[in-house]
Amino acid sequence: MYRTDIARPIRLTDYRAPDFHITDTRLDFDLHPTQTQVKATYSVERRGAEDAPLVLLGERLTLKTVRLDGADLTPADYQVTAETLTIKSVPDRFKLEIAVEINPQDNKTLEGLYMSSGRYCTQCEAEGFRKIVYFPDRPDVLSKYTVRMRAPKAGFPRLLSNGNLIETGEDGDAHYAVWEDPFPKPAYLFALVAGELDVLEDRFTTMSGRTVELKIFVDTGMSARAEYAMDALKRSMRWDEDAYGREYDLDLFMIVAVRDFNFGAMENKGLNIFNASLLLADPETATDLDYERIESVVAHEYFHNWSGNRVTCRDWFQLCLKEGLTVFRDQSFSGDQRGHAVQRIKDVKMLRARQFPEDAGPLAHPVRPASYLKIDNFYTATIYEKGAEIVGMLKTVVGPDVYRRALDHYFETNDGTAATLEDFLTSFEAVTGEDFAPWLKWYVQAGTPTLGIGVTYDAASKRLTLNLSQQTPPTPTQAHKSPVPIPVRLGLLTQDGAPLSFVHDGATVTDTLFLLTGERAQLIFEDVAEAPVVSALRGFSAPVKLRLDEPEAHRFARFRGDPDPFNRWEAxxxxxxxxxxxxxxxxxxxxxxxxxxxxxxxxxxxxxxxxxxxxxxxxxxxxxxxxxxxxxxxxxxxxxxxxxxxxxxxxxxxxxxxxxxxxxxxxxxxxxxxxxxxxxxxxxxxxDPNTATTLAETHYRSATNMTDMIAGLNALSQIHGEPYQRALDHFYERYKFEPLVLDKWFAVQAACAHPETLERVRRLIAHPDFDRKVPNRWRSVAQAFAANNPAVFHDISGEGYAFIADEILSVDRFNPMTAARLIEAFGGFKRYAEPHAGLMKAVLERIVATDGLSKNVAELAGKALAG
Known part of the structure; x- marks a missing residue:
């Protein structure tokens, strides 16, 4: 039996500009764990139909009062539902005051205002602000914010919000702070943090000579672990000035680390909020991968100051406009910091591991979706990683200088606005005079194209003919696919793997770029001295699957010596x-x-x-x-x-x-x-496990950093047995009071490809240190098992599937956003052999038929089942 009470989807074709804009917003918070009082004062202007009612969005709010231009409204003047507050008759310009009460302590969705480790924290992207106060919670309503918060001095010495601190004071046992953000922003960029926090401080001098105060707030005693993040922040700020000419615009930039967070981090204007796992590091507690991710994510959220904040997205269908562009920017930064060849391989590995399966399954969706039920479900690899690949292709085609001019035009033209993908592509048209409309196909079509290359060499004429073709398979909501522009970077090698020159467009070269725009094209190279090895799609110049007509020996030639590092690894x-x-x-x-x-x-x-x-x-x-x-x-x-x-x-x-x-x-x-x-x-x-045990134990015991220690633990997990258990016990005793490190202890065990792992995982979720309400801890077991342990997750008994389904349903009761992300573990069930396909389908049917299922899980499980 299937659910029929699913909400109606929101569609891009139904978009209409808001009838009202809120030019100024003042928020007053009297913070209390269970009875926080929020008073909002809005300056409202009508910009739409004369008879349109004012509709504000709100969830889990207790409405106290509504005042219009100083006059109290009665329930007869407005209508309240579970998700809206509607005032039918309002003037064209007016002041609106709304007072509500909320319960941060009971808010386990980790959206809106909630409590984490005794502190107040917010997460408003995508639709969390409506859990704080009634508001037209959509990204094209930009407002200037003034925020006053009041809290007890004991336990809450830090009172933080967006922008500049303009006033502080005391009020008996309480104190207050007033913050003002001079830049209009959408509600999803609002942030508030209050609590006991240590701070690491530094300064940065911008290219125009201004001094910016930098502050990273962390758990008490943890400021030293934020030093790498601070260094990464300063490098990011300088890089954005050098690479994009973008200077930071406020006099203060803050980051706060919190333990309970659904996302990795959030770019709230001037007050970034980070999952602590992506901010805190020292050699004893963080791996090299942690350092890399901290560097990347700090850069990503900082770069959002322009690609996301100063220029935001008109609606959530344009999510890739800010995320795809910013991912490309952070990947470029990481390449400059750590080497472009290695970084490119790592980026493509992630794309193929997460996005290619998404594109090939029932959860496939365009980079700009046409509809959604819950936008939370579209923070996906397609939006982020494939979105970044499209920006990269644009840069490849126009070249770095033209790309920089196009981005300058984009930022300057759209500064302070809520833009669209069309606005982004228009900037490329403006600086080149060319038509970039065909590139929109990459954004509106789901699926991964297959690039085919047929090779014919004529030894007599020394001519090489390449027949190129492209085809994108149907996806659940799109049967027909149009050709997309595919930049194909090509080189030739000898049979021994050495570079081979050729003539193309009258020039002798060893490498060339060709743009495939139709279904088929023919490319001819002259003066090719011998039958060549084709090195195609160099640098992974397009996010496609390559089908190259060649013998195995050619792949070995590239393996042994292709000068393009990506293609050498790819071979x-x-x-x-x-x-x-x-x-x-x-x-x-x-x-x-x-x-x-x-x-x-x-x-x-x-x-x-x-x-x-x-x-x-x-x-x-x-x-x-x-x-x-x-x-x-x-x-x-x-x-x-x-x-x-x-x-x-x-x-x-x-x-x-x-x-x-x-x-x-x-x-x-x-x-x-x-x-x-x-x-x-x-x-x-x-x-030889017997011989290797001593080496693995020595590696683990002699490690002077977390990177080598985890490597030793993973090596012992392959051997298993008593040595593995001894190391696990030792690790736990050493790090049982370090939450972020203990997550690694859980994850290593959940990912161990041993027949007894499922039983071990069941014991882990009963462990005193396991807590489903902490996303990091839950992911360290459930996600590590489902995503990183296919051998046991796909055990023929189906018990792995049942375990993950139970976990999804348990977490869905209080945190739908986090629960829904594990549905992808079942997304491609139709591609699996029996009995796996039938067992996964049965699990999805059980999930979909569950009473009280959230919109998040219902949407993705329904798509997975139908696809």
């Missing part, structure tokens, strides 16, 4: 996938190519680490139909063991040659050496 991954999925596949030739790579002194350690890692089981699942998880797990394990045996002596020698660092440094070169050493350890322990 290795492609070969590994083919060999693993072939029951007769051998690792012998692959081992020789990898040995040559590892011994190449010209390659840096971080790149070698990436080359050493085999495709994951989830990567392999995308290349197999129907998906048989047990087959994939067994074949990958066998291939890895064979590869490790072939490279045992070399891997051990290289491992020994990369000594463990006594003095930790988070810089890219040091992180690369640790990554290589730990990748080699992972390979070595695959050969």
């Amino acid at each position: 290795a991954q492609s070969l590994a996938k083919a060999l693993i999925l072939d029951p007769q596949g051998s690792a012998a030739d692959y081992a020789e190519a990898l040995r040559a790579t590892l011994s190449d002194a010209t390659l840096d350690a971080a790149f070698k680490a990436l080359m050493t890692a085999l495709p994951t089981e989830m990567d392999l699942a995308q290349s197999l139909t129907p998906v048989d998880p047990a087959f994939i797990h067994a074949r990958r394990k066998a291939f890895k063991t064979e590869l490790a045996a072939a490279l045992k002596t070399d891997a051990q020698a290289l491992y020994d040659a990369v000594p463990a660092e006594v003095q930790f440094s988070p810089d890219a070169a040091s992180a690369g050496r640790r990554a290589l050493r730990n990748a080699l350890l992972d390979l070595i322990v695959s050969v």
Whole structure:
């Protein structure tokens, strides 16, 4: 039996500008854990139909009073529903006062105003502000905010909000602070934090010579762990000035770390709020991956000051306008900080792991969706990562100088407005004089295109002909797909992998860029001295799947020497996938190519680490139909063991040659050496668990930083048994009072591909330190198990599916946004072999039929089931 009480979707085609704008907003908060009083005063102007009523949005609010131009309204003057406050008759200009009461302590959705570790905190994107007070909670209503908050001095010494602090004072046992934000902003960028916090302070001098005060607020005693985030912030500010000419516009920039947060971080104007896991780091508690993510996310949220705040989005259908652009900006920043080749590979790995499966399943949706039930469900890899890829393609096609001029035009033309994708593309048209309308297809079509390349070489004429084609498969809501612009960067190699020159458009080159705009095109290269190896889609110049007509030997040639680092890595991954999925596949030739790579002194350690890692089981699942998880797990394990045996002596020698660092440094070169050493350890322990146990235990026990300690723990998890349990017990005793580190302890166990893991996971959720109401802790078990442990999650018994379904339903009762994100674990069930497909379908049917299901989970589970 299926639910029929699903809310009506919101559609882009139904968009209409707001009938009213609120030019100025004053908010007065009298903070109390269960009875916070909120008074809002709005200056309202009619800009739409003369007879339109004023409709304000609100949820979980207790309405106290409504006053219009100083006069009290009675219930006869307005209508209140569970989600709206409607005043039927209002003048064209008026002052509106609304008073409500809310309960932050009981708000476990972590949206609106809630309490985290005894502090008040807000999260308003996308639709959280309506849980604070009645308001036209949509991004195209921009208002200037003045905020006064009052709280007891004891326990709440910090009173923070957006903008500039203009007044403070005392009121008996309480105190107050008044903040003013001079820049109009949508309600989703409002922020408030109150509580006991330590602060790390610094300064930054902008390119125009202004001094900006920088403050990072953290748990008491944790300020030293914010030093890397502060350094990343200052580097981000300088980079945005140098790369985009964007200077910070306030005199104060603040970040607050909180433990309970649905997202990674939030770019509220001048007061970013971060999940503590993405802000706090020191060598003993944070891995290199944590440092990388902190650097990236700090940059991302800071860059939003222009791409999201100064220029925001007209409606939530334009979400990718701010997120896709800002992800591209933070990826570019990370590339400058850590090396573009390695960063590009990491970005594509994430795209393929998260977005490609999304595009291929029932949850596929365009980068700009046409409709939604809950916008919370569209904070997806498609919006973020694919959105970033489109911006990257635009830069590739127009070149860096024109790209910079287009972005200058975009920011200057749309500053202080709520813009659309069309506005963004118009800026490219304005500086080039060309038509960029075809690029909109990337935004409005779901699905991943397949780029086909047929190769014909004529030795007599030394002519190479490439026949290019593109095709995008149907997706659940779009059967027909139009061709999209695909930039294809191409190079040629000799059979030995050396660069090979050719003539294209009258010039002799070794690399060229071609823009495929239709379904088919033919590309001809002249003066090609020998039958070449084609190096296509260099740098992953477009987010497509490549089907290249070539022999296996050509992939080995690229593996051994393609000067394009991405294509060298791509060749290795492609070969590994083919060999693993072939029951007769051998690792012998692959081992020789990898040995040559590892011994190449010209390659840096971080790149070698990436080359050493085999495709994951989830990567392999995308290349197999129907998906048989047990087959994939067994074949990958066998291939890895064979590869490790072939490279045992070399891997051990290289491992020994990369000594463990006594003095930790988070810089890219040091992180690369640790990554290589730990990748080699992972390979070595695959050969002989008995011999490897001592090495893995020594690696774990001698680690001087969290990166190496977790690597040792992961190595022991492969061996399992008593050594693994001893290490787990040791780790717990050492870090049981460190919440962020303890999350890693939970996650390692949940991701262990051992038959007893499901039973272990059941014990973990009964552990005294487990709490479903803390998103980080719940994700460290449920998400780690569902996303990172396919072998056990897809156990043929179906018990893994049932476990995750139970967890989704449990969390959905109080935090629908977080619960809904795990639905994607079942999204591609139709691609799986039986009995997996039937078992996952039954689980989805059970979820959809559950009474009281949230809109978030109902929407995604319904799509997954129908798709």
